[in-house]
Amino acid sequence: MAEIHDQFDTILILDFGSQYSHLITRRCRELNVYAELMPCTSKLADLKFKPKGIILSGSPYSVYDDDAPHADPGIYTLGVPILGICYGLQEICWNYKGHVAKCDHREYGLAEVQISRFNELGNSVDALFEGLGDQMQVWMSHGDQLSLIPPDFHVIGRTSTAPYAAIAHNSKPFYGIQFHPEVTHSPQGRQLIGRFVLNICQCQANWTMEEFIGKEIDRIREICGEKGRVIGAVSGGVDSTVAAKLMHEAIGDRFHAIMVDNGVLRLNEAQQVNDMLNKDLGVNLTVVDASELFLSRLAGVEDPEQKRKIIGNTFINVFETEAAKIEEASEKEENGAKGKIEWLLQGTLYPDVIESISFKGPSATIKTHHNVGGLLKDMKLKLIEPLRELFKDEVRALGRLLSIPAPLVQRHPFPGPGLAIRILGPVTREQVKILQQADHIYIEEIRKANLYNQISQAMAILLPVKAVGVMGDKRTYEQVIALRAVTSEDFMTADWYAFPPEILRRISSRITNEVSGINRVTYDISSKPPATVEWL
Numbered sequence: 001m002a003e004i005h006d007q008f009d010t011i012l013i014l015d016f017g018s019q020y021s022h023l024i025t026r027r028c029r030e031l032n033v034y035a036e037l038m039p040c041t042s043k044l045a046d047l048k049f050k051p052k053g054i055i056l057s058g059s060p061y062s063v064y065d066d067d068a069p070h071a072d073p074g075i076y077t078l079g080v081p082i083l084g085i086c087y088g089l090q091e092i093c094w095n096y097k098g099h100v101a102k103c104d105h106r107e108y109g110l111a112e113v114q115i116s117r118f119n120e121l122g123n124s125v126d127a128l129f130e131g132l133g134d135q136m137q138v139w140m141s142h143g144d145q146l147s148l149i150p151p152d153f154h155v156i157g158r159t160s161t162a163p164y165a166a167i168a169h170n171s172k173p174f175y176g177i178q179f180h181p182e183v184t185h186s187p188q189g190r191q192l193i194g195r196f197v198l199n200i201c202q203c204q205a206n207w208t209m210e211e212f213i214g215k216e217i218d219r220i221r222e223i224c225g226e227k228g229r230v231i232g233a234v235s236g237g238v239d240s241t242v243a244a245k246l247m248h249e250a251i252g253d254r255f256h257a258i259m260v261d262n263g264v265l266r267l268n269e270a271q272q273v274n275d276m277l278n279k280d281l282g283v284n285l286t287v288v289d290a291s292e293l294f295l296s297r298l299a300g301v302e303d304p305e306q307k308r309k310i311i312g313n314t315f316i317n318v319f320e321t322e323a324a325k326i327e328e329a330s331e332k333e334e335n336g337a338k339g340k341i342e343w344l345l346q347g348t349l350y351p352d353v354i355e356s357i358s359f360k361g362p363s364a365t366i367k368t369h370h371n372v373g374g375l376l377k378d379m380k381l382k383l384i385e386p387l388r389e390l391f392k393d394e395v396r397a398l399g400r401l402l403s404i405p406a407p408l409v410q411r412h413p414f415p416g417p418g419l420a421i422r423i424l425g426p427v428t429r430e431q432v433k434i435l436q437q438a439d440h441i442y443i444e445e446i447r448k449a450n451l452y453n454q455i456s457q458a459m460a461i462l463l464p465v466k467a468v469g470v471m472g473d474k475r476t477y478e479q480v481i482a483l484r485a486v487t488s489e490d491f492m493t494a495d496w497y498a499f500p501p502e503i504l505r506r507i508s509s510r511i512t513n514e515v516s517g518i519n520r521v522t523y524d525i526s527s528k529p530p531a532t533v534e535w536l
């Protein structure tokens with residue numbers, strides 16, 4: 001089966017555990033060059049494709065540490081260009097017997113690199129920095145640096161404290177830089193990565209969603225064969241909707257989408273998603289009302305992790321029952337005209353994949369996501385994951401090309417456990433109803449103020465406390481709503497959003513007036529970290 005790296009020129013990024021490794025991947029893709037991240041410990045013999053170039057990432061390790069990770073030395077004889085970034089530079093130096101040592105002053109922040117126009121060999125300007133000027137502002141984050149340049153390499157850039165801030169091999173296309181071109185604080189970083197992937201590696205810049213769609217539809221058809229059928233859980237969120245639309249384009253009605261009403265959806269959500277998929281997108285969707293089952297299992301549960309697990313497990317139970325129903329119905333059809341359901345569609349995105357392939361292993365569990373790790377071991381269905389190589393912004397671009405309406409493509413993410421993780425305390429139908437109303441007003445006002453697309457995610461949270469208030473000269477003793485809005489690139493970190501005060505005033509006034517049971521509204525001004533986006 002042709003994979004993406006067989007169809008597009010691919011840059012291989014070896015991850016040594018830097019927090020920015022995924023950004024290198026993104027930068028390449030923004031240049032329309034496909035890039036894949038793999039653990040630095042990957043063996044070349046196991047590699048299923050030949051990359052056009054290799055980038056070595058940064059790392060929290062020092063190359064001379066006993067347990068420092070090192071790349072397969074085969075990369076240096078593969079005959080493709082190599083770029084080492086920070087630790088990656090030090091790794092190249094280590095391999096070629098130069099010296100890396102702790103520096104007197106660790107450099108963290110902006111620095112100026114002086115670019116050497118000519119190397120000692122009298123060759124012309126080095127290809128990496130061509131056209132980028134004589135000096136460049138860059139962002140540094142290191143405590144080690146080269147103290148001795150390896151034989152056969154020459155200096156192509158220095159800073160006031162790092163004499164070997166950038167080096168190049170005398171005859172091979174191997175480069176190392178001490179700074180981080182992948183972060184936005186290095187203003188010419190994108191151009192520099194472009195020099196490497198486009199000019200030095202000569203990758204074709206054809207990684208676009210236009211190219212991807214056609215190839216992916218062919219691939220899905222090939223995987224499913226003439227008759228194979230697929231079911232998939234669809235929430236109305238961007239990822240599952242785009243995946244569903246893609247499946248529909250590929251195999252039409254052999255794809256069955258199921259949306260589960262778990263009783264903790266937003267106001268009118270099930271109806272809206274139903275209309276949108278069936279009517280607007282032509283995708284065959286069944287909404288299953290399982291709210292009674294979910295709410296009865298959640299009764300009296302306060303612990304956040306317990307709520308998440310109950311919801312995750314119940315999703316699977318409902319899903320299995322529905323799959324069996326579809327199977328049963330199809331068995332009654334003439335000659336099994338439509339074939340068995342063999343596949344389960346998942347909207348897995350690249351960040352989930354990256355997390356699970358990190359060579360350090362997945363990070364500490366902060367929260368159990370409802371759809372991760374919940375799959376059954378003896379599951380008969382095979383997984384199909386068309387978005388597994390894509391970042392969220394790529395999924396959004398894909399959605400636009402598939403003519404999914406803009407408001408849907410720009411939708412804020414909504415977690416599978418839904419309002420259950422926004423009700424602090426036990427979940428009851430009454431509490432859900434209060435929160436649905438407050439959430440509805442909040443989002444409606446954000447849209448009216450034209451702020452929806454400036455905010456990455458906004459939510460209302462129902463607090464398990466009561467406060468005293470006064471309404472119509474009477475004392476009230478009611479619950480409190482917290483509002484949260486954040487901006488974020490990837491939800492790994494997030495900033496709270498600074499609303500114009502008059503918008504908050506209007507929202508607060510509408511919520512306390514229109515939602516009975518609420519007499520107070522607060523605004524959450526915590527960033528992530530130390531807080532998280534959701535409260536539970």
Ligand SMILES: Nc1ncnc2c1ncn2[C@@H]1O[C@H](COP(=O)(O)OP(=O)(O)OP(=O)(O)O)[C@@H](O)[C@H]1O
Nearest residue numbers: 233234235237238239240259260347371413414416
């Ligand atoms: N109510 C639901 N019914 C059916 N499937 C669901 C439901 N909620 C979540 N899922 C499944 O869980 C997956 C993960 O949810 P997640 O919220 O991460 O993605 P999404 O809803 O597709 O997109 P977004 O992140 O934009 O909300 C979904 O892709 C979908 O397959």
Ligand SMILES: O=c1[nH]c(=O)c2[nH+]cn([C@@H]3O[C@H](COP(=O)(O)O)[C@@H](O)[C@H]3O)c2[nH]1
Nearest residue numbers: 368369370413414415416417491532533534
């Ligand atoms: O589908 C989901 N199932 C979950 O169990 C889940 N928990 C958190 N989230 C979403 O993940 C992003 C980061 O949230 P946190 O900072 O709270 O971890 C935010 O966008 C959250 O809404 C979830 N999405």
Ligand SMILES: NC(=O)CC[C@H](N)C(=O)O
Nearest residue numbers: 058059086087142143144
């Ligand atoms: N950002 C990095 O890659 C740092 C590399 C190495 N740990 C150093 O401190 O120099």
Ligand SMILES: [Mg+2]
Nearest residue numbers: 235237414415
């Ligand atoms: Mg969602």
